[in-house]
Amino acid sequence: MTSPEQLSLTEAAAALSQRTLSPVELMESLLDQIDRLDPELHAFVTVADHAAEDAARAQREWESGSVRGPLHGIPFAAKDLFDTAGVRTTASSRHWAERVPDTDSTVVRMLKASGMPLIGKTATHEFAHGATTPQTRNPWDPARLPGGSSGGSAAALAARMVPAALGTDSGGSIRTPSALCGVVGIKPTFGRVSRNGVAPLSWSMDHAGPLARTVADVALLLEAISGYDPSDPASVQRPADEVRPGPASVRGLRIGIPSNYFGEGYVADSVRTAAEAAGIGLQSEGAHLVDIELPLADLYEATGFTLLSAEASAVHAQRIRRAPDLFTDDVRWSLEAGMAILATDYISALRTRTKIQLAWNELMSDVDLVLAPTVPGSAVSATAPVYSIGDSIIPAGFAYVRSALPANLTGLPALAVPFGQDEGGLPLSVQVIGRAFDERTVLEAGLVLEQLAPPLPLPDLVDGDRP
């Protein structure tokens, strides 16, 4: 029998339903895995004191027939940006080292209402202001980084410490670590999922969303956390169940393959080969591939980095003035840079983003989906976090945000799905970008890609050290 911590969310739900597994057994197995692997990986900031107790409560509810749905009894982890009542929420920052919120963020409350016990809080690049999560290690190779900023969530999933996790994505922070750790993550459409109670990075670009190990798993989680929340000014009224995918299919869909932006000089050969194979696979399943040019692509970096920097610096302005040295160096430098962006330039960035959104609306009237690499390469070394592509040396953090920006600027839904491994065995990934509020089609394509992709083995760390 498969050990409980190895089960995906959907598999665990089935085992719970068949009474071949109990919520307590599942929680114990995951806590053991955290004890075994987290001293090396540092995926967790805090393991919840009451995790075992909450699992026992879920088990009593199972036994009494008070089951709230398919997620009942399955533990989840939340990135340490999400407020959790009574559980320390640090944003991986010394500024918040001992902060304990009184209330849950909206999406944590929604998952708990689905019967999911919180197992703990996962590491983030400080205040989500970075894309590498340097304090955490990648389960595929602990000498490498997991990506970020939701690096702890993705590492915990890959290391089988948890089957479900929450992350945030302002410049790829769900998709990037998902790609580098070989798991699945979706950035929903802007407004689909509440950010209430989540520490902001860039309020006009921030999205909250789920990570898990399969597309079906993230679909279940996304439905559970979708819905209007008046506490988030960006929240919209949309039915949660409209995200639920039907059968895996891309038949008849028009899928755009960008000829620019993700081209030579920005993407490693292994990634380009994987993305091409993904496209050919989708074509073999009945999709029509369409060559497209991403509109106004020369403006993505300037617009995205201006918005991210200016808004993040506004969020942290008092901390930068009063206690700058409590920030880690890279975050402090970036926040200080944002302090020098003029208001008029920030407003130009807002207007430029609208121009980009209008151009993408036109693009997406011609295609159903866009398929592209999620990140430009596989996970980088913790001691030299750069990519050498062609003649260029590109800092990893910049490269990750750049690849993610089209979906953050437009607010369109984007799913990262593992697709193959590089010559060193590290996972590769593609992203599927869809029309606004059409997560269903994005997820259905993701299901197809999952079937087409060669199955990922367990990371050696997870498999090889097993007693």
Place this chain on the structure above:
Amino acid sequence: MTDPTNSPDLHLLELLSSAGVADPARRMADAPGIAMIVGVSRALREVELAEIAPSSVFHVALTR
């Protein structure tokens, strides 16, 4: 009149200082990326935006 914010480091120092950043000269020496990020934002000054009304970008705030 030249645009002072398009001028080099002296003006960036003044900007950082007026924003309340402590010891801006040392910060700039530590982090040349500061000038890069600010430079990126200035690149947007060349974008043609006549068709995008400034008020349109506050759509979300105005409809709640």
